[in-house]
Amino acid sequence: MRQTFDETTTPAFGREHAPLIRAAMAAQGLDGFVIPHEDEHQNEYLPAANDRLAWATGFTGSAGAAVLLKDKAAIFVDGRYALQVRDQVDTDLFEVRDLVEGGVPAYLQSEARAGWTIGYDPKLHSPEALERLKSAAAKAGAALKPVTPNPLDAAWGAARPAQPQAPVSPHPTQYAGEDSAAKRERVGKSLAEMGADAALITSPASAAWLFNIRGGDVIRSPLPLSQAILNADGSARLFLDPAKVTPDLPAWLGNGVTLETTEALPGALGDLAGQKVLVDPGTSSAWFFEALEKAGAKVVRAADPTALPRACKNAVEVEGARQAHIRDGAALVRFLRWVATDATETLPDETEVVRKLEGFRDATGALKDLSFDTIAGAASNGAIVHYRPTERLTKRLQRGSLLLVDSGAQYLDGTTDVTRTVAIGTPSQEMRERFTLVLRGHLALARIRFPAGTTGSALDVLARAPLWARGLDFDHGTGHGVGSYLGVHEGPQRISKLPNSVALRPGMIVSNEPGYYKEGGYGIRIENLQVVTQPAEIAGGERPMLGFETLTLAPLDRALIVTEMLTAEEHAQIDAYHARVLATVGPQVEPDVRAWLEKASAPL
């Protein structure tokens, strides 16, 4: 689980590997090949064996794509990775393009030539993504052609790591809060109501939730790579590499679930002939749609039926999240004290900061994994939104600057994700003012009450308005869903400028993480997780309102808060939060840490 600081790729990867891929393309009669970041599980998190984009280009970000044409190539990343891509990728070989503005379709449309054949692997693209590629290629007079095996895998060959085989074990009901049979019956009923006979579940997180199982095939997220068929009557078939099955698993799955090998899946799709089968066109590969249609099943395109039930945590999961955050809060408080005292003296480098925080979390005795690689960004490294310290890039802390630490943990009872920005030594007035603007947005989103039906898109402006008023903004989403001992990024809800039609519902856990980044200077982000509360009456009001309960418990750096910029309501909100941190986490920590926390969480 230990975080490492090495680099698994170099910019030479492109020069070394692109010719191999192009040779395999030529052998298949292809003029181009599309390399998405996503793997056959359409997952953000990849095992090394499936990180094709990294092998082809050197780029290790969590989202992106590349197109290799026979005479040129491009890599596509979003704004978060604009700096990183230039550091990791040979830009003589790969033109850097924006993943969102135009993206791969626009490139195919302008760069493919009439009569060309562009290959794609149907297991690596959702039908929705594929439609856009096909339409763009057609405008250029080029054709897209499915290729199995794809030329990249052919070129990778023996050098490719093996598929992971981490053990899959039960996730006990004391943490899950609802047994799998009840979940399957509930989701099965929703299938029946939609007129579907079954659903094909291809997202590993969905299988993990539905069967109350956890695995370890992917770093930082206890996902069991697997697929499943759920029938409307609640019975199911789970497809899993037998090497991953732990002894307790078959009994845990119970009578309603048959455990089968991954190889049995194509045959099982054939059993669905004549049935109406729900598949999610946003998260399942095009390959599944084609296979089902060939098998004679009637495909119903609809959202993964487990996504919304999984996002709405039950009472046991919410209570687990509270406990996880108290435990994590104690580790954070110990860490923040170390930063404010020892580290401000010795000015260690970022890797030491990461190791120290991991050590405090490890010492809780409950840490299963980090929930993602810790981002510790000192000074200008803090301005790189998706920075990860490496031996090459690491900086020492600097007095008079900021340290941004975005980190999280996986515990059996919950997943955490928290960002604190702290001053090392004396911060500048500009740093303090901009921190306070970010904080005001964060507070507005934390205290908002809202009626049922409100989406995260509608609330996003609350976190940005104070920055906007000063001509500032940040170029990432404001909040993402978080799983329960599952992925730290989870849909379908989101708090973002982008439209999202999913209303926030009780039990959903979302992050609240506005920021500000001064390129070459410093970065600020303040992130708490918060859970959507049940609609409740408000004294003197007429309509019940939902709201947020903040889960994350760690003090905000008082040295960075300009109290004169706060309204009375904001001032009181910070004091109340700090009082809660002290009351909840204070009893968990040693006397000297507690003494520090008392000062750190004193009223402003």
Add this chain to the structure above:
Amino acid sequence: MRQTFDETTTPAFGREHAPLIRAAMAAQGLDGFVIPHEDEHQNEYLPAANDRLAWATGFTGSAGAAVLLKDKAAIFVDGRYALQVRDQVDTDLFEVRDLVEGGVPAYLQSEARAGWTIGYDPKLHSPEALERLKSAAAKAGAALKPVTPNPLDAAWGAARPAQPQAPVSPHPTQYAGEDSAAKRERVGKSLAEMGADAALITSPASAAWLFNIRGGDVIRSPLPLSQAILNADGSARLFLDPAKVTPDLPAWLGNGVTLETTEALPGALGDLAGQKVLVDPGTSSAWFFEALEKAGAKVVRAADPTALPRACKNAVEVEGARQAHIRDGAALVRFLRWVATDATETLPDETEVVRKLEGFRDATGALKDLSFDTIAGAASNGAIVHYRPTERLTKRLQRGSLLLVDSGAQYLDGTTDVTRTVAIGTPSQEMRERFTLVLRGHLALARIRFPAGTTGSALDVLARAPLWARGLDFDHGTGHGVGSYLGVHEGPQRISKLPNSVALRPGMIVSNEPGYYKEGGYGIRIENLQVVTQPAEIAGGERPMLGFETLTLAPLDRALIVTEMLTAEEHAQIDAYHARVLATVGPQVEPDVRAWLEKASAPL
């Protein structure tokens, strides 16, 4: 132009007219007929001759629909009209249903019987609306059938008023700011860029803007009912009843525009054979699509190409709006003084309030029309969102309660729309607190700065957050677009909970009108118009931000503001606004009015 207080319909309309329509249905072999509010121009504003829904049911609201089946009937209205529909319509005859939740499609799906034929008039439905109806009817096993003439028009017969023939005149460039040739060239180019040869323009407001003409076929809005074909080269054909053509018009339209009769339109569609013709599936009737396709044209479904250019007012139009609002502000200040003094003494009824306000506007010498019938709601009538005073419903002002007045004017240089809520005598603490909550939302939306690309949907929460925090809300949109001496409701932008993908752009005029309504008690609404400003640098900031310039100039009732509930920023914002009202409108009014305004706009 005078506002009247009579009622043009009675609840007996349904009993009198439905049997006539049903007889005509039977003669056409129909088992049902769909009656939309929209007419053949797909317009919110209807001439009496086209208000089919009112004739069939008695309901006179600005949005709605009815379905007449052979054995039952329903009327569909949105939340704004929930009370009014029960007052105007015989609910023994027409079941009242929600227009938005389920609406007509859900009714057809559940109430139509297999084998039934439901008639519709293809001139009265957009293709988008029709798709939903057809799909719903199909689920019930019923078929939709186009009928011309429709059974309602057949039943209405000689009793139906004549089509309006108001004169159509030039709208001078000193108000329009851009001559028609330039507009036509600009929009024509955008057609060419989309690969279209021509556009069919069926919205009267679009024709009015494109040709710089104004008419009077519809009350409260200077619309010329007409259609046009705009070619990509900027030339155009305008179809207009010759009785409406004023002597100056042909020369004003110039060489690039041929003026033709309405009867020539079907033939002109035939001339488009083989061409790519843009038509808006949201605002043009299905009939046009069918006619174009029959004529051999290739229909390109896309938004009306004049909608966005029309919404973004040019510098002359924005300056016109400022002048119109200063003039209108002077009339409003005279009116508000009368309410605060004479009317609080004599307690007149709502119709007198309406007449008085109209008189002040008339006295400006520039009033062309009201921009809609003034809503003056005393006490509990203020809680009826789309109330219009009538002799039957009017109330006298009551001391210790509120008066809500929502009104607007049409001037050559601009259209106004303003709501003020004032206390008559001493308001209750609850009234003051709720007014202040509404005001805080209004202020937040007035002062927001935002980056390019931000939509009105993203900003809506700003106007609601203070109410939500107290368990309150309002059931209407927060803001609508406003035309320039055109419709007081204009798209495509909107500030609303509903998703809307159109970004706010410089020159767009929108209303900012949060409210609170206590059924049976009182109503509160605060409405100003505001124009989106150009992106501008902010001192100390990094990114240019758009914002709003408030156009409406009239004091807010200081007796209703609880200053202790305001932040320092809000307090200063109100004082600055009041100072601006005094500085701008003060010089326009008589000394005694000015003396009153000085007190009414004094710092809090």
